[in-house]
Amino acid sequence: MSSVNTAKFSLIAIAIGAVVMAFAHWVHVDYLYFASYTILQFIVLATAWNILGGYCGYVNFGSAAFFAMGAYSSVFLHKAFPLPVPVLIAIGGIVSGIVGFGMGYLTLRLRGAFFAIATLALSVVLQTLVVNWDYVGGSRGAYIIRPEELEFAGITVNYIEYLFALMLALAVIAVVSARTIERSQLGFGFATIRDDELAAEASGVPTLRLKLIATTISGAFMGMAGAPFPFYIGYLQPSSAFGLEYAVNSIAMPMIGGTTSWIGPLVGAILLGSAQQYATVTISSAVNLLIVGLMLVGFVIVAPNGLVGLVQGWRRSWRKP
Amino acid sequence: MSWDLLINAIAAGVLLGGFYAAVTAGVSISFGMLDIVNIAHPAFIILGSYIAYFVNINYGVDPILVSILALPVFYALGAAVYQVYYLSFEKRGQESLRGLAFFFGLLFVTEVSLILVFGVDYRYVEAAYIGPSIHIGLLDLPLRMLVPCVTALALFGAIELFITRTFTGRAVMAVSQDQLALQLMAVDPIRIKRIAFGLSIATASIAGALLIIIQPIEPSVGREYIGRVFAICVLGGLGSMPGTLIAAMLLGIVESLTATFYGPSWAPAVAFGLLLLTLAFRPAGLMGR
Numbered sequence: 001m002s003s004v005n006t007a008k009f010s011l012i013a014i015a016i017g018a019v020v021m022a023f024a025h026w027v028h029v030d031y032l033y034f035a036s037y038t039i040l041q042f043i044v045l046a047t048a049w050n051i052l053g054g055y056c057g058y059v060n061f062g063s064a065a066f067f068a069m070g071a072y073s074s075v076f077l078h079k080a081f082p083l084p085v086p087v088l089i090a091i092g093g094i095v096s097g098i099v100g101f102g103m104g105y106l107t108l109r110l111r112g113a114f115f116a117i118a119t120l121a122l123s124v125v126l127q128t129l130v131v132n133w134d135y136v137g138g139s140r141g142a143y144i145i146r147p148e149e150l151e152f153a154g155i156t157v158n159y160i161e162y163l164f165a166l167m168l169a170l171a172v173i174a175v176v177s178a179r180t181i182e183r184s185q186l187g188f189g190f191a192t193i194r195d196d197e198l199a200a201e202a203s204g205v206p207t208l209r210l211k212l213i214a215t216t217i218s219g220a221f222m223g224m225a226g227a228p229f230p231f232y233i234g235y236l237q238p239s240s241a242f243g244l245e246y247a248v249n250s251i252a253m254p255m256i257g258g259t260t261s262w263i264g265p266l267v268g269a270i271l272l273g274s275a276q277q278y279a280t281v282t283i284s285s286a287v288n289l290l291i292v293g294l295m296l297v298g299f300v301i302v303a304p305n306g307l308v309g310l311v312q313g314w315r316r317s318w319r320k321p
Numbered sequence: 322m323s324w325d326l327l328i329n330a331i332a333a334g335v336l337l338g339g340f341y342a343a344v345t346a347g348v349s350i351s352f353g354m355l356d357i358v359n360i361a362h363p364a365f366i367i368l369g370s371y372i373a374y375f376v377n378i379n380y381g382v383d384p385i386l387v388s389i390l391a392l393p394v395f396y397a398l399g400a401a402v403y404q405v406y407y408l409s410f411e412k413r414g415q416e417s418l419r420g421l422a423f424f425f426g427l428l429f430v431t432e433v434s435l436i437l438v439f440g441v442d443y444r445y446v447e448a449a450y451i452g453p454s455i456h457i458g459l460l461d462l463p464l465r466m467l468v469p470c471v472t473a474l475a476l477f478g479a480i481e482l483f484i485t486r487t488f489t490g491r492a493v494m495a496v497s498q499d500q501l502a503l504q505l506m507a508v509d510p511i512r513i514k515r516i517a518f519g520l521s522i523a524t525a526s527i528a529g530a531l532l533i534i535i536q537p538i539e540p541s542v543g544r545e546y547i548g549r550v551f552a553i554c555v556l557g558g559l560g561s562m563p564g565t566l567i568a569a570m571l572l573g574i575v576e577s578l579t580a581t582f583y584g585p586s587w588a589p590a591v592a593f594g595l596l597l598l599t600l601a602f603r604p605a606g607l608m609g610r
Contacts, residue, residue, distance in 0.1 A: 059421045061360070106601045112417050113358040114555070114600055120360060121548030125593040132586055244541075248429050255422055290433040297426035300419040301409045 006183070010176050017172040021165060033164045037232060039273035040167040041225050045246060046253035046265035047174040048221030052214045053251070054259030055187060057194035058112055062103075062119030063250035065126045066096045066219045068241035070226025075136045075236055078144060085166060085228050092227030093220040100219020101212060108211045127242045141237035144230045163228050174221050179262040181217070190214060222250075245289055249276075252296040258308025267307055325459040330581040331574055336466040338573025340535060342566050343473030343528045344546060345553040346480055347521035352551070353560035354497040355514050355521075357406065361424040363543035363550060364431035365522055369395065369529020370444075370538050371435055377446040384446045385472055388530030392523050399522025402427070403515045428543075435540035443537035451534060469531035476527050480520075481562045493517040497560055545589050552596035558606030567607060 004012070024032060045063055052058050060066075070092030077083055077091060103122060107115045131139045149156045181187045189210045192200035201207050230236045249272065257268025272292065279288035303310050344366060351359040372391055373384035410420035450464040484490035492513045495503050500510045532538060553572055557564030572592060580588045599606065 053418065057418050059418060059425075061425060106597055110600060110604050113352075113421070114604075116358065116421055117360065117547070117551045117555075118596065118600065121551070121593045121596055124545055124548050125590045128587065128590045132584075244429065244432075244544075248425070251422055251425060255419075259418075286433055286437055290430060290437065293426050293430040293433060297423060297430060300423045300426065301405065304413075304415060304419055 006176075006180050009179060013172050013176050017168050021168055024164065025161070030158075030160060033158075033160045034232075035277045037160075037164050037167050038277060039270060040164070040171045041229070042249055042253060042273040043171040043266060043269040044167070044174045044221055044225040045250040046257070046269040047171075047178045047262065048218045048225070049250040050254040050259055050262075050265045051178055051181060051190075051221070052218040054254050054264065055182065055190035055194065056211060056214045058108070058211065058214070059116040059251070060119045060215075060218065061116055061247055061251070062122040063222055064242045064244065064246040065119070065123040066100065066222035067226035067229070067246050068123075068126065068130070068238075069096045069099060070223030071229040071236060071241045072130055072136055073223070074227045074230050075142045075144065078230070079135065079142075085163070085231060089166065089170065089224045089227040093224040096223020096226070097216045097220030100215040103219075104212045104215035108215065109208060123242055123247065127238050130238045130241075137236065139238060141235055141240075142230070143235050146231050146234050160232075163232050166228055167225075170224055175262055175266055177217070177221075178265075182262055186210070186213065245292075248289070248292055248296065249273075252292050252299075254306070255296055256299045256306055258306030260305065261308060264306050264308045271307075326581060327578075328459055329461055330577050332460055332462060333466065333581075334574030334577030335570060336462070336470040336573070337535075337577055338570035339470030339473045340466070340531055341549060341553055341573050342477050342569035343469070343524065343531055345550050345557075345565050345569055346477055346562075347524040347528065348550045348554050349557070349560065349562060349565045350480070350493070350517055350521040350524075352554055353565075354493055355517055356497065357403075357514075357518065358421055359424055359518075359521070360421070360547060360551075361428040361431065362521070362525060363546040364428040365395070365398075365525035366529045366532060366546065367435065367538065367540060367543040368431055369526040370533040371439060371529075372526070373530040373533055374444050374446055374538075377448070381447075383448055384530040384534055385468075385527070388526045391526045395526040396519040396523040398519075400515050400519035402522065403518035406518075407511060407514070432540045432543065439540065441539050441541075443539050444533070445537040446530075446533050448534065465534060469534050472527065472531060476524060477562070477566060480524070483520075484562065489513065489516060494560075548589070548596060549592040552592040552599070555604070556595060556599045556606055558608040561606070561608040564606055564608030 024036065045067065049060060049063055052060055070089075073092045073095045074085075074088045077088060083091075103118060104115070107118045130136060136142055147159050150159050150162050181190070189200075189205055192203075192205050193207050193210060197207055226241070229241070233240065253268035253272050254265040255268070256272060257266065258264030272295075276288050276292065279291065299306060305312070344363075347365075348359065348362050351357045351362065369388055369391065373387045376382050376387040377384050406420060406423065409415075410423065450468045452465065454461055454463045455467065456462075484493060492503060492508050493516070495506075495508075496510050496513045496517070503510050503513070532542075536542075549572065553565060553568045556571070557566070557568035572595060575595070576588045576591045579591050
């Protein structure tokens with residue numbers, strides 16, 4: 001894998017995305033779009049979380065806040081002046097990126113724990129703001145009427161298929177960006193922060209600037225994942241946008257998959273995301289969240305490097321019998 | 322602005338602040354002295370609330386008495402959690418990322434388990450002091466707030482006495498400063514940390530009982546306290562018990578004034594604003610070293 005360069009990797013990723021899209025179009029069941037949209041959304045969230053958490057070693061507990069910020073900027077703009085969803089995604093990314101930068105600027109100069117605590121509190125405060133803000137629905141929530149179809153260059157597309165395609169494109173962009181960052185100078189800088197921040201600082205690595213870049217990129221992707229959400233769900237409530245399942249999943253997925261490379265969050269999101277789709281239907285959503293929480297605790301204790309780490313360990317032991 | 326409204330808001334804030342001090346005492350020990358970022362502390366407090374609720378409703382025992390009886394259980398729970406934390410993270414030097422994720426997982430598992438057992442309905446306890454108030458001139462002090470405040474101050478005083486007057490307590494302070502020096506004094510720092518962490522979780526039992534006396538609760542209420550607890554802890558200065566008490570009172574008063582003059586739905590944002598301001602302008606806190 002390591003010999004594949006970024007351009008080739010992007011092409012492969014786009015090709016895989018196209019195959020998934022073609023397959024979904026061929027099956028053409030609405031439920032499949034709904035279920036896989038959620039999984040793709042988790043791929044974006046987990047990958048975004050990992051850019052800061054896995055590469056730099058700074059824990060963000062506020063994924064739900066960044067996600068909700070994207071979702072609510074869509075609701076706000078949709079009421080003010082309707083724009084096409086791709087534009088809303090870009091704006092959601094910008095808004096969440098700016099908030100990520102601001103949060104980072106205030107707390108990243110201190111020990112890592114302070115940043116984590118501040119992100120945890122951020123969710124509560126933003127939720128308070130949204131609940132008190134009547135224009136975006138307040139505590140009652142906001143309805144967004146999703147059109148059935150979309151006219152696009154003379155072709156009519158099923159709207160849910162359109163959202164699915166957008167999220168698929170976003171997932172491809174997020175994974176390619178994560179892999180590119182990982183192999184760039186930026187990624188090496190991030191890794192020095194994760195391994196020994198003091199030593200990195202002493203060797204002239206501009207740690208604060210790098211951390212701010214990571215927080216901004218990570219926050220922006222989370223916001224982008226949230227921007228199409230109101231259209232997907234149709235009725236957005238503060239409690240669903242700020243749901244704890246986003247915060248816990250975007251941490252659990254990279255932790256279970258493995259945090260050091262782009263493939264960890266991807267594997268984690270696909271496995272855990274599909275398992276949850278299945279469990280939500282067959283068992284109940286509370287039990288399935290409990291399972292995610294227990295898996296998170298179990299994995300950080302038993303397999304600190306996630307599934308990717310386990311597989312690497314097995315490979316090594318096979319080579320050296 | 323009427324004066325009696327202002328005076329009553331400040332009085333309510335002081336009572337609330339006393340309660341916040343009890344909620345923060347545990348984190349002041351674990352985060353302030355042991356450097357363990359136990360973000361699951363509010364979840365343990367909610368667990369304490371539900372135990373008080375369960376015994377109170379079924380057997381009619383006073384919630385504060387229940388929480389005192391449950392102290393050994395919480396202490397053992399805390400000691401066990403520390404043992405897992407030490408073996409899995411602290412020993413391997415992985416506390417910053419995985420240790421935090423571990424506590425986040427604990428927080429989440431506790432909350433979801435409580436939802437599965439008790440549901441998301443608001444629960445409350447029954448006791449003689451919930452309802453009546455004392456009137457002193459303009460002041461109007463509800464016993465529902467006064468009793469938790471007095472209990473909290475007693476708890477706080479007991480912890481302060483333990484830490485400053487006993488050998489083990491001083492060792493807890495020492496472990497936060499120089500672990501190696503402690504080893505040279507023939508004290509096992511891991512044992513001291515286990516005791517201290519057990520103690521910090523034990524306070525959650527009492528804080529939980531006080532919480533359910535003050536307000537009806539449901540499992541996710543704990544999340545509102547994460548911001549508050551850490552805001553108080555940081556504002557007071559890490560590891561300083563007097564600082565924690567002052568900061569708790571300050572937050573209580575500011576929150577009470579906000580709730581009185583702007584509406585209660587804004588109160589949760591106050592703690593976060595305070596936390597951010599402290600981190601930005603005086604990260605060492607009021608009485609930080």
